[in-house]
Amino acid sequence: MDFAMSAKAADYHDRLTSFMTEHVFPAEADYHAYREEKGPKDFTVPPVVEDLKKLAKERGLWNLFLPAESGLTNLEYAQLAELTGWSMEIAPEATNCAAPDTGNMETLHLFASEQQRKQWLEPLLAGEIRSAFAMTEPAVASSDARNIETTMLRDGDDYVINGRKWWITGAADPRCKILIVMGRTNPDAASHQQQSMILVPTDTPGVDIQRSLPVFGWQDQHGHCEIVFDNVRVPAENLLHEEGSGFAIAQARLGPGRIHHCMRAIGAAERALALMVDRVQKRVAFGKPLAEQGVVRESIAKSRNEIDQARLLCHKAAWTIDEQGNRSKEAQTLVAQIKSVAPQMACNVIDRAIQVHGGMGVSDDVPLARLYAWHRAMRLFDGPDEVHMRTIARTELGREKSAFAAAVTQR
Template identity: 90%
Template sequence: MSDRHVSYRGGMDFAMSAKALDYHQRLTDFMVEHVVPAEAEYHRYREDAGPKDHTVPPIVEDLKKLAKERGLWNLFLPSESGLSNLEYAPLAELTGWSMEIAPEVVNCAAPDTGNMETLHLFANDEQRKQWLEPLLNGDIRSAFAMTEPAVASSDARNIETTMLRDGSDYVINGRKWWITGAADPRCKLLIVMGRTNPDAASHQQQSMILVPVDTPGVDIQRSLPVFGWQDQHGHCEIVFDNVRVPVENLLHEEGSGFAIAQARLGPGRIHHCMRALGAAERALTLMVDRVQKRVAFGKPLAEQGVVREAIAKSRNEIDQARLLCHKAAWTIDQQGNKAAHVLVSQIKAVAPQVACDVIDRAIQVHGGAGVSDDFPLARLYAWHRAMRLFDGPDEVHMRTIARAEIGREKSPLAAAVTGA
């Protein structure tokens, strides 16, 4: 379904509600007063600990307590915050300004957000009590194990991990990688996607199972770096060797893995895009500040025409992407994930690319400093370049967009100009 088939009766209104404005002001104050000043301490701790140490810097737990006290907690989940996707969008964007700290300290960090959404929608009461409640409280963290090294996981039908019923257990065998969050000592739960019935129809072969990290046979082999950086939470390669979990750990029902994945990835993808806009805004801010302070060829960089063009392009691209992001969020609110799925693909293809382009321009005007650790730009670029791969690579989303465009019914005007 393309956005032409989505009803816009009454028009789209992207203005922040009074409730969203209140949250926005309080979150802005929290970012300015506490989060941004904590970045130096966070990075000092990480540097002293070394890349193989994935314990959380204590400042993060301190900030989580402050965020809870200020009511800035679980903003992403409508059932908890009362905020719509559209109302949450500018709040998520604020957290993107400090992507390594802010999302977690308000309990709105991936992959936990997607896992909490999944458990909220599909878990039974016992599973919610065991796993969802401590995640909502910020007491534990979790990971989502879907991607595999041996197959192109952009087509989930390729997933080879088996989860076969054996009496009162499922036995899991397979290898996963890029499992974000699994190296963090606070990670207690893996939501694992695998094949429970190889003989079923292609979209009914997969299921999801809840696997405690400490289950025998779960072997976290390594954390993969991104452009040389080790994430505090880790991006792990995990082997499942005859891992036994009780059938009660099945999420929803056998064969529902694809349906659960789509429900999980819709909001998750757009949340990433919201945060990417915040990162792009930070990069643009740093660019504008830098070019006003640096002199080359007898005048400030800000007076160079090519630099001004880079600034103008960046502003245009960020604002265009934001409107598309808000349109997708509005459509999810009004008509659900299915009606918005092409719009979500559009913004998932657009926002990471915009962030990469803006950050790249900021790096360029910073010169050698831009690729160093003296500024956050290199880390920002690494993450957002990776974002063009995770939650579906650009090419998969472009395929979805093109297929919808080719397949949609012509409007009377389109039919008139094409002679159809």
């Protein structure tokens, strides 16, 4: 198990570092100025993002998340995704590595027909359109996808969709042209075979994007939407893979997406720690810099420990996916571990950074409040902490005892 950066990853790392420092960080002020001017109900992308996308393409920093496109392993990508997490609102999209498009592109790459790939995957890979993934519902506990109530019933050559979804990230962005919708096609089948996934263009009659939900009062540029599907009719060839495969597709999609979020969370925590260290060296209280206060030093040390621990676990999970595939039991357990560890770690580090910044920490003068809001929400999306902890515990309880464990538990 070797986590050393490969020569290929090191080259990408150097080029991405330069791109971030020379172009992305300087663009943040323009990005937020545009959004402030337009207001929270405007979901058009700030033009600076499209400018950055062109630069990233020219530098070969494009679609890094998808091994079939970039040639990078998951471990190699982890070391790059962390860098983009330093500027989570801009850098992932600038390199075409932003959720939910990454998960949707992986899904289409794995399960779409040739026609579906040509129509939807190719423009997504080119960064010409955006997409959304419609699974979560307000009326049921969607942490168990078997609960989903949206119906997708066959009617001749079509499927007719009825239901309500929410927290559908990306659907408010006017560039969002396609939804991957999960719903029930056969309520009489076995529990894991009742669900299917269908491609639904956003301009299909009956698709009603009702609102975008704020996170801690903050509106994401792409929106987190509540959508009603009212007798939405799409051709049967829009079905992904085959009827009853929705649950399996969801598991295949969510595994990589979860670890990608964790990779970026480590970068976000690194930014928070950098801001904390800078702040405490400049701020004086009670006659000396905050950096000389014992409680502040402890906060810095704890943050470094937690970041490095999370990074090692994330790299182990990525390495295991590379070696065994993301559907292996060991990989799934490790992804559950890092998904329950990374968001909490990021929240801890960001919270400490907010504390040493005082009032500034909860303002928009520094990015800490936005970082905290996102990573606190991350403890819910792509499976809440409790679901991942359940997976970890179930694996541990089912594990065969080692010789040592057997020896020390004998009565």
